[in-house]
Amino acid sequence: MKRRDFIGSGLALAAAWPMRGLAEALKDLGDLPAKTLAGGDVMLRGSSVEALSASMRGDLLLPGGTGYDAARRVWNGMFDKRPALIARCTGAADVIEAVNFARAHQLLTAVRGGGHSFSGKSTCDGGILIDTAPMQGCRVDAEAKRAYLEAGSLLGQLDRETQVFGLATTAGTVSHTGAAGLTLGGGTGRLGRRFGLACDNVVSFDIVTADGRFLHVTESEHPDLYWGLRGGGGNFGVVTAFEYRLHPVDPVVLAGDITWPLVQARDAMRFYVEQALAAPDELNLGGALVTSPDGTGVFNIEVCWSGDHAQGEEAIKALRAFGKPLKDTVGPMKYVALQSAGDGGTPWGLNYYAKNGFLSSIDEAGIDLILDVAKSANGRFFLLLDSMGGAYSRVAQNATAYANRDAALWLGLIGGWKDPAESDERLAAMRAGWKRLEPITAGFYNNLAGEASSAALRANFGGNFDRLVALKAKYDPLNLFRLNANIPVKA
Ligand SMILES: Cc1cc2nc3c(=O)[nH]c(=O)nc-3n(C[C@H](O)[C@H](O)[C@H](O)COP(=O)(O)OP(=O)(O)OC[C@H]3O[C@@H](n4cnc5c(N)ncnc54)[C@H](O)[C@@H]3O)c2cc1C
Secondary structure (H helix, E strand, C coil): CCHHHHHHHHHHHHHHCCCCCHHHHHHHHCCEEEEECCCCEEEECHHHHHHHHHHCCCCEECCCCCCHHHHHCCCCCCCCCCCCEEEECCCHHHHHHHHHHHHHCCECEEEECCCCCCCCCCCCCCCEEEECCCCCCEEEECCCCEEEEECCCEHHHHHHHHHCCCEECCCCCCCCCEHHHHHHCCCCCCCHHHHCCCHHHEEEEEEECCCCCEEEECCCCCHHHHHHHCCCHHHCCEEEEEEEECEECCCEEEEEEEEEEHHHHHHHHHHHHHHHHHCCCCEEEEEEEEECCCCCEEEEEEEEECCCHHHHHHHCHHHHHCCCCCEECCEEEEHHHHHHCCHHHCCCCCEEEEEEEEECCCCHHHHHHHHHHHHHCCCCCEEEEEECCHHHHCCCCCCCCCCCCCCCEEEEEEEEECCHHHHHHHHHHHHHHHHHHHHHCCCCCHHHCCCCCHHHHHHHHHHHHHHHHHHHHHHCCCCCCCCCCCCCCCC
16 A cells, blocks of 8 residues: 555544544543533533433533534624533434433533524533534425424425425525524514414424423423423423424515615615515515615615415516616525525624514604614614514414514614624624614514513513413423523513
8 A cells, every 4th residue: 555545544534533532531621610500610520421421322522522613613603602511412312311411410501403593592601502403304294294304404404305395384584594493482484474483383392301301292282382382492491303384385486686776765665664564475575774884775675475476476566666776686486595595695603693673564754763773884784674464463472482473574683794803893883773773663583682681581472471481480490491582480
């Protein structure tokens, strides 16, 4: 064998070998320092960490070990946290072991699906991260119109596997978002006005609760939990699989962007509000107001019509004829292509911040205010609008934990930037902008909330809050699952 080949094969072998596995990492660390639920310090015995590792099929990663740094990354670069342990779960059996370990040691516990939490709740410093990301897979029963999704799967997988059968359910607008966090907190998307929230379409959940029990949850099995998991977020356990109801959806939708220059934005926004409030369920209209430091900017409407194309052409005729758009790209396109068209604009690792709220309508003064805030952004953030109503609102407010059923529109303020040195200035500008906008909103979407006080959270769940508290006391009295839109154990 030539020397070059030998080195080559040696490197390949080394790369395939866990170079710094658990044993080495523990040898350096001895007992493992960690954080408790109460915020205190604890030393975990090396032997008990080894026992957890031995009980899992997936990897248990420790600081300094191979794969640890990659596994601790989350989508929002603002959160650079170092869990004491990362349990890379490969199935419900690993999740049960990790939950039992976390509870037994009263460890600060984070749960991760796709890692897209805006507020960085799916990681922690010094605790255990129960990572469901290795749990990937989607099986579709086209006849029964059901999708069975493993909890670590991303939305792109759900869309792709269902659309091949001409089926779909509501999923979010960026395909690298995790299905778990999105669904448990609600789940809005381009099909939501037709089929309701992603969580409205869940027929069953498999979950490991805080006491380490595995439960299959449906309308008739553990119905209280079935109610709470549809909008109550990660408060009640680690979901390991979802069963979604699917609907026939033509793989080609009528979609694209209509864009007006900033000088026409006031009129175009007024027209947008009129159209969004009156739109048929098949029509989703997403607005975006983007301004640059040089004072230029655009108001963009992303159109998605998911019904019959001829009816769609008719439904969007007035919108296309409005004013003098800079561009109009609306035409037939694949739904899965539309669902990933925004992926590049929201890459992993940038610093992100967001605020949002729901509205019943927007009057003239509201439009002026939104425009004024957008003009003050100087390129540091942009504003988004989305149409709600439709099937979102046809579910009673107390039918699921998700409470914001009567909203007609949604307003979001979002910024993303690379250089951490800009963070203070950007955050100040975004908080100031939102302070002006918040009074025209009522309630907010938990899944896109950057930060929310417990009083705001309580008000946001409205009449559902007390029932959620009772459920939390029943299924997670220790508040093991607290890194989320947290429901307290006592009111
Ligand atoms: C680029 C981008 C686009 C988005 N677009 C939309 C959209 O169109 N519609 C929409 O509704 N939302 C949207 N969101 C918000 C999204 O719903 C939330 O960020 C959601 O938390 C993402 O889920 P995840 O699994 O990736 O999150 P993670 O960060 O992994 O988890 C967030 C939280 O969910 C809980 N959780 C995660 N996995 C589990 C599990 N297996 N069991 C129990 N609890 C769990 C935990 O409490 C965790 O803290 C978007 C977010 C981003 C970043």
